[in-house]
Amino acid sequence: MQPQAWQLEWSDKLSVGIDDIDAQHRHFIELINDLNRAILDRMDLTEIRHRMQVILDDAAQHFAHEEALFAASHYPDADEHTKRHRQATTAFMRIMTRLSDNHTESEWIEAGLKVKQLLVEHLITEDKKYRDYFKAHKQAAAS
Ligand SMILES: [Fe+2]
Numbered sequence: 001m002q003p004q005a006w007q008l009e010w011s012d013k014l015s016v017g018i019d020d021i022d023a024q025h026r027h028f029i030e031l032i033n034d035l036n037r038a039i040l041d042r043m044d045l046t047e048i049r050h051r052m053q054v055i056l057d058d059a060a061q062h063f064a065h066e067e068a069l070f071a072a073s074h075y076p077d078a079d080e081h082t083k084r085h086r087q088a089t090t091a092f093m094r095i096m097t098r099l100s101d102n103h104t105e106s107e108w109i110e111a112g113l114k115v116k117q118l119l120v121e122h123l124i125t126e127d128k129k130y131r132d133y134f135k136a137h138k139q140a141a142a143s
């Protein structure tokens with residue numbers, strides 16, 4: 001089936017070369033697609049809010065996982081990256097609290113797009129930055 005224009009697709013270009021992180025990123029993309037599907041299908045707001053909360057909880061776990069990995073591997077930009085995680089979480093929570101039951105459909109769609117943009121941008125720009133470090137680190141450990 002042809003993916004819808006709003007759907008995100010996993011591709012190897014998104015890979016950071018660490019299997020469990022890639023699996024978590026893939027899962028993220030699925031959850032974001034689920035949220036946007038709920039918005040476009042006009043599911044009730046309780047369901048949409050629930051899907052947002054699932055993403056937020058998943059993001060918190062995922063960010064903690066990455067941060068533990070940075071600490072274990074002495075990643076030099078850990079502090080900066082951790083700061084980006086805090087910023088993304090705050091921005092996400094702001095999007096959620098701004099929405100209430102009487103918002104219009106277009107505002108919900110906008111919120112869904114913002115969530116998508118926020119997390120995907122983090123993945124593409126910030127998470128990509130540690131890929132090369134871990135690639136070199138892994139090779140160094142293997143040699
Ligand atoms: Fe990540």
Ligand SMILES: [Fe+2]
Nearest residue numbers: 066085126127
């Ligand atoms: Fe990250």
